[in-house]
Amino acid sequence: MRKILIATEKPFAPSAIKKIGKIFKKEGYDLLLLAKYSSKEELLKRIPDVDAAIIRSDKFDAEVLDAAKKLKIVVRAGAGYDNVDLDAATRKDIVVMNTPGQNSNAVAELAIGLAIFGIREMFSGKPGGELRGRTLGLHGFGFVARNVFRIARAMGMKVIVYTRYSKHAAAAIGLKVTNSLEQLYEKSDIVSIHVPARGEHIKSVSYEVLKHLKDGSILVNTARKEVINETDLLKIMEEKPGLKYMSDITPDCEADFVEKFEGRYFFTPKKAGAQTAEANINAGVAAAEQIVGFFEKGDKTYQVNK
Structure with missing residues (x-):
């Protein structure tokens, strides 16, 4: 069973998590949540045995990616992806995607x-x-x-x-x-x-x-x-x-x-551009669908570290 981690310091809305969960449940994937975490150490403990990750503004630097022993794909739910070390991901043959247009x-x-x-x-x-x-x-x-x-x-x-x-x-x-x-x-x-x-x-x-x-x-x-x-x-x-x-x-x-x-x-006190219920759902669902497409069909349409 594939393990999918949603690692979000700024968590998705419950309605978004529900829709994401349905997508992965249909494929028989196991969904794991790490929301509102307060330290990098928490992320480092959870990342080693997951096959895919969905993140928002969370930092996926070389240390995190090196700890991800099984990771095949990480999807940034949003347009910008400067929070992911693309070179480190490429060295480890990890596909990085974003979800352009959803926010x-x-x-x-x-x-x-x-x-x-x-x-x-x-x-x-x-x-x-x-x-x-x-x-x-x-x-x-x-x-x-x-x-x-x-x-x-x-x-x-x-x-x-x-x-x-x-x-x-x-x-x-x-x-x-x-x-x-x-x-x-x-x-x-x-x-x-x-x-x-x-x-x-x-x-x-x-x-x-x-x-x-x-x-x-x-x-x-x-x-x-x-x-x-x-x-x-x-x-x-x-x-x-x-x-x-x-x-x-x-x-x-x-x-x-x-x-x-x-x-x-x-x-604004925090980056607020994508902080709407609609964008939250759109980006999360798109990320989930892209992960399924990657594993089931080899679809790399939105890969950004080519």
């Missing part, structure tokens, strides 16, 4: 919500503005950005995008693609970041890009803090006193924001 609407709604919160002066009582008629710039054009576009267009916003790899797809649905990232930031009233924290995107939001923002614009980040050059962000916040930064990722330089930029920023 995208939840994150998109949060991005729009943060934009509203910012433009309405964080509901402080000060007169704010409206999104209708404003230009929204999408930095990246993945699943989340496409949902942001759908919502923003319905709210009467003009939406533009910068993407290197999906220009034709963006143009096909009526989006204007800017010639450069700098042009996107220059022309936007609100910029929403939707790129992964890897490769060329690490610290890609630098001073050379940020300096093109309008004073009074809003920068929304529901991606990862690693895509921001925080030193440059602090510099531009000082140079443009009307700029706001809204994010569901608390930056390492939070103390500087608290000290210098009161009323011009907001960070």
Whole structure:
């Protein structure tokens, strides 16, 4: 009997666990739960004899993967997978997958919500503005950005995008693609970041890009803090006193924001993009189905460590 471990510091909702359990029960798999664990040692004790694992933001580094003697596949229930050491997994012939698109609407709604919160002066009582008629710039054009576009267009916003790899797809649905990232930031009233924290995107939001923002614009980040050059962000916040930064990722330089930029920023207490009941269920069920497909059919469609 195959053993499947769900290892989640931030656990799935009970309804999601119930649906995941049904999928594995049908195949005769044994489901094990490690939820709300408080130390890496707990994970290290449970991982050695499981065949597969479903995780969320949990760290699967080389130490964890080396301890996983039987592990064949780990699925990150969500889009980002920078919490998994891909090189270590590849060395051990462990397949790593994510579940792209399952959380995208939840994150998109949060991005729009943060934009509203910012433009309405964080509901402080000060007169704010409206999104209708404003230009929204999408930095990246993945699943989340496409949902942001759908919502923003319905709210009467003009939406533009910068993407290197999906220009034709963006143009096909009526989006204007800017010639450069700098042009996107220059022309936007609100910029929403939707790129992964890897490769060329690490610290890609630098001073050379940020300096093109309008004073009074809003920068929304529901991606990862690693895509921001925080030193440059602090510099531009000082140079443009009307700029706001809204994010569901608390930056390492939070103390500087608290000290210098009161009323011009907001960070959720924990990463909140995928924290909806619907996204919770969608991502968990997708992860379970991908594990079954891998073992029963050899399906590696969503493998990320190829």
